[in-house]
Amino acid sequence: MAPVGPRSGDAIFASVERVNxxxxxxxxxxxxxxxxxxxxxxEEVNKQLDQMGYNIGIRLIDEFLAKxxxxxxxxxxxxxxxxxxxxxxxxxxxxxxxxxxxxxGTCCSIVLEDNPxxxxxxxxxxxxxxxxxxILSGVIRGALEMVSMKTEVTWVRDMLRGDDVFELQVKLxxxxxxxxxxxxxx
Amino acid sequence: MAPVGPRSGDAIFASVERVNxxxxxxxxxxxxxxxxxxxxxxEEVNKQLDQMGYNIGIRLIDEFLAKxxxxxxxxxxxxxxxxxxxxxxxxxxxxxxxxxxxxxGTCCSIVLEDNPxxxxxxxxxxxxxxxxxxILSGVIRGALEMVSMKTEVTWVRDMLRGDDVFELQVKLxxxxxxxxxxxxxx
Numbered sequence: 001m002a003p004v005g006p007r008s009g010d011a012i013f014a015s016v017e018r019v020n021x022x023x024x025x026x027x028x029x030x031x032x033x034x035x036x037x038x039x040x041x042x043e044e045v046n047k048q049l050d051q052m053g054y055n056i057g058i059r060l061i062d063e064f065l066a067k068x069x070x071x072x073x074x075x076x077x078x079x080x081x082x083x084x085x086x087x088x089x090x091x092x093x094x095x096x097x098x099x100x101x102x103x104x105g106t107c108c109s110i111v112l113e114d115n116p117x118x119x120x121x122x123x124x125x126x127x128x129x130x131x132x133x134x135i136l137s138g139v140i141r142g143a144l145e146m147v148s149m150k151t152e153v154t155w156v157r158d159m160l161r162g163d164d165v166f167e168l169q170v171k172l173x174x175x176x177x178x179x180x181x182x183x184x185x186x
Numbered sequence: 187m188a189p190v191g192p193r194s195g196d197a198i199f200a201s202v203e204r205v206n207x208x209x210x211x212x213x214x215x216x217x218x219x220x221x222x223x224x225x226x227x228x229e230e231v232n233k234q235l236d237q238m239g240y241n242i243g244i245r246l247i248d249e250f251l252a253k254x255x256x257x258x259x260x261x262x263x264x265x266x267x268x269x270x271x272x273x274x275x276x277x278x279x280x281x282x283x284x285x286x287x288x289x290x291g292t293c294c295s296i297v298l299e300d301n302p303x304x305x306x307x308x309x310x311x312x313x314x315x316x317x318x319x320x321i322l323s324g325v326i327r328g329a330l331e332m333v334s335m336k337t338e339v340t341w342v343r344d345m346l347r348g349d350d351v352f353e354l355q356v357k358l359x360x361x362x363x364x365x366x367x368x369x370x371x372x
Contacts, residue, residue: 013206016206016207016208017206017207017208017279017302018204018205018206018207018279019204019205019207019210019277019278019279019302020199020202020203020204020249020276020277020278020279021202021203021204021205022202022203022246022249022277023210023242023246023277023278024205024209024210024213026241026242026245026246027210027213027214027217027238027242027321028213030217030238030241030242031213031216031217031220034217034220034221034234034238035220038224048220052213052216052220055212055216056209056212056213056216059212060208060209060212063206063208090206091205091206091208091209092205092206092209093203093204093205093206116203116205135213
C-alpha cells in the first residue's frame with residue numbers, strides 16, 4: 001500500500017473538535033492570574049507555566065501523531081518545520097515560520113505573528129519579568145521529548161514585551177535513541 | 187431597517203475563531219490540577235473554579251452579544267433557552283437542553299450530554315467532592331449578572347460522579363433593573 005502522506009495543518013484543523021478561541025484565551029488568562037496570586041514570584045510563575053505546558057505536550061503529541069499522519073521526521077530541520085506549519089495550525093489555528101538556523105542545524109527560531117493566547121492581554125508593570133505564553137515553550141519541549149528529542153526552548157522576542165513578533169528559540173540538546181514512552185496495549 | 191434576527195449557534199460557532207478542543211481540555215485539566223495542589227481542600231477548589239468562571243463570564247457576555255445578534259430576552263425562560271442552544275454551541279461547540287422548569291418560571295435545569303471539559307478525565311478517590319466543571323457554573327452566573335440577572339447555579343448531576351448527564355440548576359434570584367455595566371465609548 002502506498003504510504004499516506006502527511007495532511008496539511010489547515011485540513012487537520014478543519015477536521016478536529018474545536019472550542020471558541022476567546023473562551024480559551026480567557027481561560028488561559030485565568031490560569032496565569034491564579035498562578036501570579038498563588039506563587040507571587042514571577043519567576044516561579046514562568047516555571048509553573050512551562051511545567052504545565054510540558055505535561056500537556058507529552059499528551060498532545062499522541063493527538064498530533066494520530067491526526068496528522070506525520071511519521072518520523074528525517075531530521076531536526078524537518079521536525080521544526082512540522083511544528084511550525086502543522087502543529088501550531090492544528091492546535092491554535094495559526095501558522096508559524098522557522099528561521100535563524102545555526103550552522104549545525106540544531107538550533108532555530110519559531111516565529112509567531114498571531115497568537116490567540118494574548119488577545120486583549122496587557123501586562124501590568126509588576127509583571128514585567130513574566131513570560132506570559134510560557135506554556136507554549138513547555139508544550140513543545142514535552143511533545144519533542146516524547147519523540148526522543150531533548151530540547152531547550154526559550155523566548156527571544158515577545159509581543160507583550162514590545163517586540164513585533166513572538167520568537168521561540170528551540171535548541172536540540174540530545175537526540176536519544178528511539179524508544180516508545182510506553183508499550184502498546186496489543 | 188428590519189431588525190436582524192438572532193443567528194443559530196451552529197452558524198456563529200462556524201464563524202468564530204477557534205482552537206483545538208483537546209488543547210483546551212488539557213489546559214483546563216492543568217488548572218484544576220494546579221488548584222488541587224495549591225489549595226488542598228476540594229471545597230476551596232470548587233469555589234476558585236466558580237470564581238474563575240465568573241470572571242470569564244462577565245467578559246464573555248460581550249463576545250456573545252456581539253456575535254449572536256441576540257437582543258434582550260423577553261423573560262428568564264427565553265434566556266435559559268438561548269444559553270443552552272446558542273451559548274453552549276458558540277463557546278464549547280455542544281448543544282444543551284433546558285428542562286425541569288418550576289411553576290414560577292424562575293428555576294430550570296440545563297442538561298449537557300456532551301462536555302469537552304471532561305474528555306479523558308477520571309477523578310481519583312481523593313477528589314470525590316470536586317465539581318470538576320465548576321468553571322461553567324461560574325461563567326453562566328457571571329454572564330447573566332452582566333445582563334441584570336442575579337442567579338444561583340448549582341450542579342444536580344455530574345457524569346464524573348457517575349450520573350448519565352451533566353445537569354446544572356439555574357435559579358433566578360433577582361432581576362435587577364437594566365443598567366449597563368459600563369458606558370458606551372460614544
